[in-house]
Amino acid sequence: GAGVSQSPSNKVTEKGKDVELRCDPISGHTALYWYRQSLGQGLEFLIYFQGNSAPDKSGLPSDRFSAERTGGSVSTLTIQRTQQEDSAVYLCASSFDRGEAFFGQGTRLTVV
Amino acid sequence: GENVEQHPSTLSVQEGDSAVIKCTYSDSASNYFPWYKQELGKRPQLIIDIRSNVGEKKDQRIAVTLNKTAKHFSLHITETQPEDSAVYFCAATDTGTASKLTFGTGTRLQVTL
Numbered sequence: 001g002a003g004v005s006q007s008p009s010n011k012v013t014e015k016g017k018d019v020e021l022r023c024d025p026i027s028g029h030t031a032l033y034w035y036r037q038s039l040g041q042g043l044e045f046l047i048y049f050q051g052n053s054a055p056d057k058s059g060l061p062s063d064r065f066s067a068e069r070t071g072g073s074v075s076t077l078t079i080q081r082t083q084q085e086d087s088a089v090y091l092c093a094s095s096f097d098r099g100e101a102f103f104g105q106g107t108r109l110t111v112v
Numbered sequence: 113g114e115n116v117e118q119h120p121s122t123l124s125v126q127e128g129d130s131a132v133i134k135c136t137y138s139d140s141a142s143n144y145f146p147w148y149k150q151e152l153g154k155r156p157q158l159i160i161d162i163r164s165n166v167g168e169k170k171d172q173r174i175a176v177t178l179n180k181t182a183k184h185f186s187l188h189i190t191e192t193q194p195e196d197s198a199v200y201f202c203a204a205t206d207t208g209t210a211s212k213l214t215f216g217t218g219t220r221l222q223v224t225l
Contacts, residue, residue: 030210031210042215042217042218043201043215045214045215048212050210050212051210053210058113095213097207099146099205099207099213100146101146101213102158103156103157
């Protein structure tokens with residue numbers, strides 16, 4: 001596609017359930033990021049994939065969070081046993097080697 | 113790893129005035145410095161960037177300056193308009209090592225009439 005695509009756009013889930021968020025990056029982009037943004041706050045780094053290198057998971061807030069990137073393309077962020085504090089907008093971004101990162105529209109997660 | 117600090121966190125200017133947002137970075141190897149604008153309810157979008165081989169770059173009313181010695185860079189917006197109201201994020205990375213893009217904490221700019 002022409003840009004970074006995320007699905008779903010909105011997700012409401014019950015506390016304790018698992019959720020999967022999907023990111024489809026721009027074709028050919030080697031780098032992929034996941035960020036979390038709470039209302040009115042900044043960009044909280046979660047995880048960074050770059051080519052075939054081991055991902056930088058240093059931003060994942062707990063072991064309930066995990067992400068994978070299959071075939072160097074699509075990525076899935078999984079949150080297990082969701083908590084109310086997980087409610088936020090989850091943003092995905094991708095880039096090529098010159099650095100410009102392009103963001104998806106985000107997934108708004110609400111845990112009730 | 114890279115650490116980016118951004119100031120101020122909020123900025124209010126009158127329409128027509130200039131706005132300046134400043135960022136500092138810690139990794140002297142960083143060579144790419146983009147600025148993103150995030151309007152309410154929308155995704156961050158790249159508005160201007162600068163690479164370490166130049167000291168200044170302009171695009172109409174916006175400009176970015178880079179001081180590699182002091183490890184700081186700034187965004188300048190002249191003749192501000194209400195549509196400039198948004199949150200602005202600076203970032204830094206070393207494209208040579210494909211290090212991750214590290215963002216500042218953001219500046220909320222409010223342009224008042």
